[in-house]
Amino acid sequence: xxxxxxxxxxxxxxxxxxxxxxxxxxxxxxxxxxxxxxxxxxxxxxxxxxxxxxxxxxxxxxxxxxxxxxxxxxxxxxxxxxxxxxxxxxxxxxxxxxxxxxxxxxxxxxxxxxxxxxxxxxxxxxxxxxxxxxxxxxxxxxxxxxxxxxxxxxxxxxxxxxxxxxxxxxxxxxxxxxxxxxxxxxxxxxxxxxxxxxxxxxxxxxxxxxxxxxxxxxxxxxxxxxxxxxxxxxxxxxxxxxxxxxxxxxxxxxxxxxxxxxxxxxxxxxxxxxxxxxxxxxxxxxxxxxxxxxxxxxxxxxxxxxxxxxxxxxxxxxxxxxxxxxx
Amino acid sequence: xxxxxxxxxxxxxxxxxxxxxxxxxxxxxxxxxxxxxxxxxxxxxxxxxxxxxxxxxxxxxxxxxxxxxxxxxxxxxxxxxxxxxxxxxxxxxxxxxxxxxxxxxxxxxxxxxxxxxxxxxxxxxxxxxxxxxxxxxxxxxxxxxxxxxxxxxxxxxxxxxxxxxxxxxxxxxxxxxxxxxxxxxxxxxxxxxxxxxx
Numbered sequence: 001x002x003x004x005x006x007x008x009x010x011x012x013x014x015x016x017x018x019x020x021x022x023x024x025x026x027x028x029x030x031x032x033x034x035x036x037x038x039x040x041x042x043x044x045x046x047x048x049x050x051x052x053x054x055x056x057x058x059x060x061x062x063x064x065x066x067x068x069x070x071x072x073x074x075x076x077x078x079x080x081x082x083x084x085x086x087x088x089x090x091x092x093x094x095x096x097x098x099x100x101x102x103x104x105x106x107x108x109x110x111x112x113x114x115x116x117x118x119x120x121x122x123x124x125x126x127x128x129x130x131x132x133x134x135x136x137x138x139x140x141x142x143x144x145x146x147x148x149x150x151x152x153x154x155x156x157x158x159x160x161x162x163x164x165x166x167x168x169x170x171x172x173x174x175x176x177x178x179x180x181x182x183x184x185x186x187x188x189x190x191x192x193x194x195x196x197x198x199x200x201x202x203x204x205x206x207x208x209x210x211x212x213x214x215x216x217x218x219x220x221x222x223x224x225x226x227x228x229x230x231x232x233x234x235x236x237x238x239x240x241x242x243x244x245x246x247x248x249x250x251x252x253x254x255x256x257x258x259x260x261x262x263x264x265x266x267x268x269x270x271x272x273x274x275x276x277x278x279x280x281x282x283x284x285x286x287x288x289x290x291x292x293x294x295x296x297x298x299x300x301x302x303x304x305x306x307x308x309x310x311x312x313x314x315x316x317x318x319x320x321x322x323x324x325x326x327x
Numbered sequence: 328x329x330x331x332x333x334x335x336x337x338x339x340x341x342x343x344x345x346x347x348x349x350x351x352x353x354x355x356x357x358x359x360x361x362x363x364x365x366x367x368x369x370x371x372x373x374x375x376x377x378x379x380x381x382x383x384x385x386x387x388x389x390x391x392x393x394x395x396x397x398x399x400x401x402x403x404x405x406x407x408x409x410x411x412x413x414x415x416x417x418x419x420x421x422x423x424x425x426x427x428x429x430x431x432x433x434x435x436x437x438x439x440x441x442x443x444x445x446x447x448x449x450x451x452x453x454x455x456x457x458x459x460x461x462x463x464x465x466x467x468x469x470x471x472x473x474x475x476x477x478x479x480x481x482x483x484x485x486x487x488x489x490x491x492x493x494x495x496x497x498x499x500x501x502x503x504x505x506x507x508x509x510x511x512x513x514x515x516x517x518x519x520x521x522x523x524x525x
Contacts, residue, residue, distance in 0.1 A: 223366025223373050249360050251367045251513070268370045271513050272358075291506055292513055 023279055024082060024321040025286055026067060027295055028055035029312030035069065036295075036311035037085070038286075040279045040320060043297055043307050049085035052078050057099040057142075058317040062106050064324065066124070070097040070111070070317075077111065077122070082321055092129050094120035099183075099317075101142040101151065103166060110151045110166075112139040119153050121169060131169040136160050143184030143193065145208065154181035154195060161195045161204075163211060173211045177204045185234040187243075187258060196231035196245060203231050203245055205261050217245075217256060221266045224250045233275040237282055242300065244285055246273040253287055253296075255303050267305050269296035277318040288315040354446030355502035361439060363432050363509060365425065368516035371523045372417060374425045381422035382429060391426035394515055395434075397507070405518045412522035424519050428512060435508045442501060445494070452491050459484040 022041035029036060033053055037046040052071030059068050060082060067080040070093065077091040077100070093100075094113040097120075101110050108130055111120045119139055121131040136155025143152040144166065151164045154177070161184055163173040178200020185194045186208070193206040203217040219229045230248030236258060237243075243256035252266040253273060270289025277286050278300070285298040289308075295315060297307040353359045365373065374382065381387065390411055394404050412420060459480060466477050 221366050223364060223369065225362055225364045227362075228360065228364060228367055249358070249367065268368075271367075271509065291510060 021281075021323050023323065025277070025279075025295075026058055026060070026082070026319050026321070027286075027288060027311050027315050028058045028069060028317040029314055030054055030056055030290070030316040031314035032312030034312050035080075035085070036315070038295065038309060038311075040284060043309055045309065045311070047085070048312055049080075051080065051085075051087075052076075056316045057097065058319045059100060059102050059109075060319050060321055061102065061124075062104075062322060064322045067319075068100065068102070068109065068124075070100060072096050072098060072114075077109070079124075089127065091122050091124065091127055092120070093122065094118055094129075094132065098140055099142050101144045103144060103151075104146065104148040110142055110144070110153075110164075112142050112153055114138055114140060114156075117155070119151075119164065133164060133169050133171070135162050135164075135171070141181055141183040141195070143186055145186050146188065146190045150208065152184040152186075152193065152195075154184050156180045156182065156198075159197075161193070161206065163208075175204075175206055175211050175213065177213070178202045178216070182232045183234050185236055187236045187240040188238050189240065192240075192258075194234045194236065194243060194245075196234050198230045198232055198248065201226065201229050201231065203234065203256075215261050217254075217261055217263065219245075219247060219250075219254055219263060219266075221247070221250050221252050224252070233273075233287075235276045235278060235285060237278070237300065242303075244276055244298070246276055246287060248272055248274060249291075251289070251292075253285075253298065265303060267298060267303065269298070269305055270294045270308055275317050277320045279320050280323050286318050286320065288318050290314045290316060351450075352443035352446060354449060354498060355442065357502055357506055359439070360505070360509070362436060363428065363512060365428055368428075368513045369421075369424055369520060371424070371520055372421050374421050378418055378422050379425060381419065382425040384422065387419070387423050387426050391423060391430055394427055395430045395511070397511060401514055401518075404515060408515070408518045408522065412519075415522070417523050420519055420522055424516055427515050427519075431508055431512045435505050438504055438508070442505075445498070445501065449491065449494055449498070452487060452494075456484065456487050456491060459487065 025038040025040050027036045034048050035051045036048050051069050053073035055069045056072050057070035067082040069078045071078050075095045077093045079088045093111045096115040097111045098114045099112050107124050109122045109124050119133040135153050136158025138156035139153050140156050141154035151166045153162045161175045162171050165172050177195050178197035180199040181195050182198045183196045193208050195204045204213045205215040207214050228250040231245050232248050233246035235244045241258045243258045245254040249272050251271050254263050255265040256263050269287045271291035273287045273289050275288045282300050287296045294308045294310050296305050299306045463480050
C-alpha cells in the first residue's frame with residue numbers, strides 16, 4: 001500500500017507531463033531526394049533517409065504501417081516501412097506523380113499525373129492499376145470526401161476541380177475556380193470543400209452538394225506584394241473550426257475561421273510555404289518551407305509559430321504518423 | 328500608413344504573369360518572384376516616414392552594406408546585428424531591416440532582368456543552331472557539294488553548340504542566385520527581429 005501511495009504521484013506527474021503521444025513526422029525534400037523524419041514531441045530530427053528521385057507528395061496508411069512517397073522523377077510511388085524507412089515495394093503511378101490521396105478505407109490510392117493529364121488509381125494491396133481517369137491539363141491537387149464517395153482532382157491549367165466518383169471512376173461534376181488550382185480539402189463533415197488557386201490568389205469554398213462556389217476567400221497581407229500571395233496547401237481542423245492556408249512565397253500561413261470563412265491572422269513561417277500536416281491530436285501543424293529549407297511548427301491552440309526546424313533541401317510534402325494502436 | 332504601403336506595393340508590382348511559369352523571359356525551373364517585400368520576412372513594425380528617413384542614416388547604411396555581403400558568414404552577421412541591437416530601439420532595428428532590403432531588392436531585381444536577357448540570348452542561339460543545321464543539310468544535298476564551305480559551317484556549328492551547352496550549364500547556377508539572395512534577406516530579417524522588444 002505504501003509503495004502504491006508513493007508511486008501514484010509519480011505516475012500522475014508522468015501522465016501530466018506527457019499527455020500526447022510522440023508521432024513521427026515525415027518531410028519529403030524535393031531537391032535532397034530524401035525524407036527527414038522528426039519527433040512530434042521533441043521537435044528534433046530523428047534521421048534523414050534516401051527515398052528516390054524528386055520526392056513530393058507523401059501520405060501514410062491509417063494503420064501507420066505503410067508510408068507512400070511520390071518519387072516524381074522515378075515515375076512511381078515508393079512504399080516504405082515508417083519505422084525502419086526500408087523500402088518495402090513500389091507502386092505503378094503513371095508518369096510524374098506529384099500528389100495523391102489515399103481512400104479513407106486505406107485503399108486505393110488516387111494519384112495525379114502532372115504530365116499526362118490523368119489520375120491513376122492504384123490498388124495498394126495488389127499493386128495493380130485499377131483505372132486511368134482523363135482529367136484537365138496538369139492535374140495536381142487531390143482530395144477525398146470524408147465518406148470516401150467522391151475524389152477531387154484539380155487541374156492547374158484547366159482551372160477546374162473535378163468531382164470523381166471513387167468507385168465508378170467517372171467525373172460527375174466540374175467546378176471552374178480561379179487560376180492554377182493546387183489543392184483540395186474537405187472539412188470534417190463534408191459540407192465544405194476548400195480549393196486553393198495559386199495564381200488567382202484565392203481559396204474557393206464549394207458546397208459539395210450543389211457544386212456551387214459559396215464564397216471566395218481573398219488574402220491581403222500587410223507589407224506583402226499581392227503577387228507573392230499564392231495559396232497552396234489547405235488543412236482543416238477535425239472540428240471544422242480552423243482552416244489553415246499556406247500562402248507560398250509570401251511566407252505566411254493564413255488562419256481562417258472555419259464557420260465564417262473570414263481570415264483571422266497571417267503567421268510568418270519560412271520561405272515558400274506549400275504543404276502542411278496536423279499531429280493526430282491537432283496540437284501542432286507542421287509546414288514545409290521550400291526555400292528556407294525548414295519546417296515551421298505552429299501551435300494550433302494559440303495560433304503561434306513555436307519553432308522552425310532545419311530539414312533537407314527544398315522540403316515539399318509532410319505527413320504525420322497516426323497514433324500507434326494499443327495491441 | 329496604409330496608403331504608403333499600397334503605393335509601395337503598386338510601384339513595385341511586376342508582371343503577374345511571371346509566377347505562372349509561362350513567362351518567356353524566365354528560363355529557370357524556379358518560380359519567378361520578381362520582387363521582395365518587407366512583409367515576406369518581417370512581422371515587426373512597418374516603417375513610417377521617420378523610419379524610412381532613419382534607414383538612410385550613414386551608420387545604418389554602412390552596417391546594412393556589410394550584412395548584405397554574402398561572404399560575411401551568418402554567425403558573424405548575427406554578432407554584428409546583436410552589437411547594433413544593444414543600443415537600438417525597435418525603430419532603429421526596423422530601419423536597419425529596411426536598409427538591408429533597400430540593398431538586396433535592387434540587386435536581386437537587376438539579376439532577374441539579367442537572367443531574362445540571358446534566357447533570350449539562349450533562345451536566339453538555339454534558333455541559330457537550327458538554321459546552321461538546315462544550311463548544312465542543304466549544302467550536303469547539293470549536286471556538287473562545296474566541302475570547304477561545309478567544313479566551315481560545321482566548325483561554326485560546333486562553336487555555337489559548345490557555347491550553348493556551357494551557358495546552359497551555368498544557367499543552373501545563375502537561376503539559384505535570386506533564391507540565395509532571398510534566403511539571405513530572410514535570415515537577416517530573422518536575426519534582426521530576434522532583438523525586437525514588445
